[in-house]
Amino acid sequence: MLARRLQYIGHNTLKNGNIRSVASLVPGEPKEPNVKTEVPGPETKRLSEELNKITQSGSVQLFGDYDKSIGNYFIDVDGNIFLDTFTQISSVPIGYNHPEMLKVFTDQSKLKALVNRPALGVFPGDYWPGKLKSVLLSVSPNLPNVMTMMCGSCSNENAYKALFITYRKHQRGENIDFTEEEKASCMVNKAPGAPHLSLLSFHGAFHGRTMATLATTHSKAIHKLDVPSLDWPIAHFPQYKYPLEENTRDNKAEDAKCLAEVEDLIVQYERKGVPVAGIVVEPIQSEGGDNEASPEFFQGLQNIAKKYGAGLLIDEVQTGAGATGKMWCHEHFGLETPPDIVTFSKKMLIGGFYHSLDERPQQPYRIFNTWLGDPGKIFLLEAFIKVLREQNLLEQVNKTGERLKSGIFQLEKEFPALLNSTRGRGSFLAVNASTHQLRDDILERLKKKGIISGGCGDHSIRLRPSLTFQEHHADIFLDRFRQVLKETK
Amino acid sequence: MLARRLQYIGHNTLKNGNIRSVASLVPGEPKEPNVKTEVPGPETKRLSEELNKITQSGSVQLFGDYDKSIGNYFIDVDGNIFLDTFTQISSVPIGYNHPEMLKVFTDQSKLKALVNRPALGVFPGDYWPGKLKSVLLSVSPNLPNVMTMMCGSCSNENAYKALFITYRKHQRGENIDFTEEEKASCMVNKAPGAPHLSLLSFHGAFHGRTMATLATTHSKAIHKLDVPSLDWPIAHFPQYKYPLEENTRDNKAEDAKCLAEVEDLIVQYERKGVPVAGIVVEPIQSEGGDNEASPEFFQGLQNIAKKYGAGLLIDEVQTGAGATGKMWCHEHFGLETPPDIVTFSKKMLIGGFYHSLDERPQQPYRIFNTWLGDPGKIFLLEAFIKVLREQNLLEQVNKTGERLKSGIFQLEKEFPALLNSTRGRGSFLAVNASTHQLRDDILERLKKKGIISGGCGDHSIRLRPSLTFQEHHADIFLDRFRQVLKETK
Known part of the structure; x- marks a missing residue:
């Protein structure tokens, strides 16, 4: 050492x-x-x-x-x-x-895991459960399960599906089978199988550029122009005055106003017949201008999510992996319980999302794709986390x-x-x-x-x-x- | 040799x-x-x-x-x-x-390209233009441009955006700037900035599991249940009688019926105010049951696409990269011109799409994400294509x-x-x-x-x-x- x-x-x-x-x-x-x-x-x-x-x-x-x-x-x-x-x-x-990263694939087994990239949902390598546990779960924000994906957009897209699936599970009742009508209607994109549900996002947010994530992204017009979208609720994210110490009263009022709007929108969309299945939010709105919100705002948001049975998804694609001085930025917020879903990518090298057991689909093949991530990346992540620990990089940050x-x-x-x-x-x-x-x-x-x-x-x-x-x-x-x-x- | x-x-x-x-x-x-x-x-x-x-x-x-x-x-x-x-x-x-694949990362430059995975749209490596040309364009289905992505779903998601963007460019007129109304309305998911447009897909199709691709996927209910979707047109894909030689008349009639439905749907959705910006189709419907259609069907489909100004996207994620005995399955169809977009992933190891110059966004940052693919994969693809050529693998297939x-x-x-x-x-x-x-x-x-x-x-x-x-x-x-x-x- x-x-x-x-x-x-x-x-x-x-x-x-x-x-x-x-x-x-x-x-x-x-x-x-x-x-x-x-x-x-x-x-x-x-x-x-x-x-x-x-x-x-x-x-x-x-x-x-x-x-x-x-x-x-x-x-x-x-x-x-x-x-x-x-x-x-x-x-x-x-x-x-970094020398530790360059060393990773001198190990022939890791090189073979990279080159023989399998369909991880069907024929995973013998190393896979162990690495999920020792690498990904070892830095989990107190969530017991994890799904791996390829990038930030696809992590959010698939996490959104988990929010919808879980919301419908709660409506339907656990272990209740799909109706024939649901099975038939979903095949032609219609309710009840493809239900009328929405996700609430924030002005200024960025969650990706594929269709569902783009519908929750509101940071720059050039990202969104000419792409069809969805009528989903969009609330205002707090806009604070700086320095924070000198503006506590105003900023507190701003929190209250934004939280009230969130609640209003949830009620409104429920009435419109497009209930809010989940709230998606960045701990710091990054692409949108590094807009921060207070721990109290996030605590309030979680309370609202719980009150209305919406899942809370915290998108840590940009904020995660240590950059804020904690492994996950939302750990600064003192939430009563972990969020339902935390998505990651970028510095984590592999994409994916941590989730509660409630957000885990009861059936296989619902959140699935050919590769489900990339084993090569988990070995690089392993090297990164080893360095993070050995060199106390959070302290350094x-x-x-x-x-x-x-x-x-x-x-x-x-x-x-x-x-x-x-x-x-x-x-x-x-x-x-x-x-x-x-x-x-x-x-x-x-x-x-x-x-x-x-x-x-x-x-x-x-x-x-x-x-x-x-x-x-x-x-x-x-x-x-x-x-x-x-x-x- | x-x-x-x-x-x-x-x-x-x-x-x-x-x-x-x-x-x-x-x-x-x-x-x-x-x-x-x-x-x-x-x-x-x-x-x-x-x-x-x-x-x-x-x-x-x-x-x-x-x-x-x-x-x-x-x-x-x-x-x-x-x-x-x-x-x-x-x-x-x-x-x-395969020994040629295992050899790839013994080259230190390639290993460094893998480990130092850049944001390819902002700080690409010096090797990038050369590799796009010598590797990806060298097997292009006669399309001059290529965008790289991470997987099949995100290749299709982003290619769909290209279809929408190009359709609106044709409506708006080339080099005409966005209106202020478009810029403002897209930010809140509304028309005209987020326009009412659709894509036509086929019953039995599989194009992925993210929201837009899932809206064009109709192969199994378990993929789609509980996920909100879009009212986009879905046509019947030919269902042939086998052996083909003994059923030519019936199968020809089936082609005609399906093509007529495609045309009907395009007219119908135009009237509904949700014009069809593109047709997305697999050359062989794979997940949906290996459903084939004739060269004449695809020729007819291309003619309809051209007639109505819809882009034709051929999804070769599963069929591409040589498995049908040609590099791209649609090369069996004798199309008059290349399709507007051809998407790939799976055996190509890297995802992405080939496209015409018309499908190229005029502005940067419209089809974009952090990584835009993965250089490590293009070096593996290079090794695969080398073996494909040296061992005449298409002949072998x-x-x-x-x-x-x-x-x-x-x-x-x-x-x-x-x-x-x-x-x-x-x-x-x-x-x-x-x-x-x-x-x-x-x-x-x-x-x-x-x-x-x-x-x-x-x-x-x-x-x-x-x-x-x-x-x-x-x-x-x-x-x-x-x-x-x-x-x-």
């Missing part, structure tokens, strides 16, 4: 004129960002043109050199070195080319997060016309720029200074560093962020 | 008393199935119980030993050796532990298919009370049992004799062997199938 810790003690960096010894959690990281070409560089431009012939690629920012990228440093095809605070839309748990948050708050004070509303938990942080244009401009200029960061909502800057992002990385980020803000002034 | 072929010349098998030299395309295959325990065996039972505590696992048949499974032989945790004609619901292209099909047809003649309607292309074959119960019984007893096979529809047995399934495997299958039928008599 000491040997392990020692090997991570790396290079020294020159910081404000002082030599500071830096223990890098991923060995071999560069000392700092280094941008040598224009951004994007000529090689990214060339590859973008090539890619654009094959697929719509207008969203591409940079082509990566994934042989060379290391730890928290993304290296592009032009040889530019970026400190990555965005980590592939929040999906790289412990940095690039809290330490880094504090440094980052207080640093950003300091910048907010220095540049009050440019920044406001510093917020977040752990290193899952955000700050607002005063305008949309300024936000985009800051992101662009950060990149030219060697920092990859992300936007969300209309004018927020979000930080989504890996769990191995440390204080010295935070200092580099804050330093370059300050430079950008100074140049803006 | 000769050396390569020689290394695959393997063991001898005793067949009808004669020693026959057998060139196995995957080295190291056992000579024949060997079932030593009851099926399922004690170790599968033990693991099933363990798994069932963690997840609904009623669909599990056998636990696999993927260290030992090899080529066309699935070896279970009880040491039983099965000849696999079902290949993980048709998703294993060239057999278990046709040879094996002929042996299998004529053998099954022979069994149909020997056991006319038990079997009927032998059909299929390449080694993508099926035969009906006279009853549902008999079908299930045959599958069960085949398994006890060391053959894994699959059912589909109400009373069909489907064969989905890998592309390295050869004549000697076919002989073993036919032999054991005959034994089962004899015992049934």
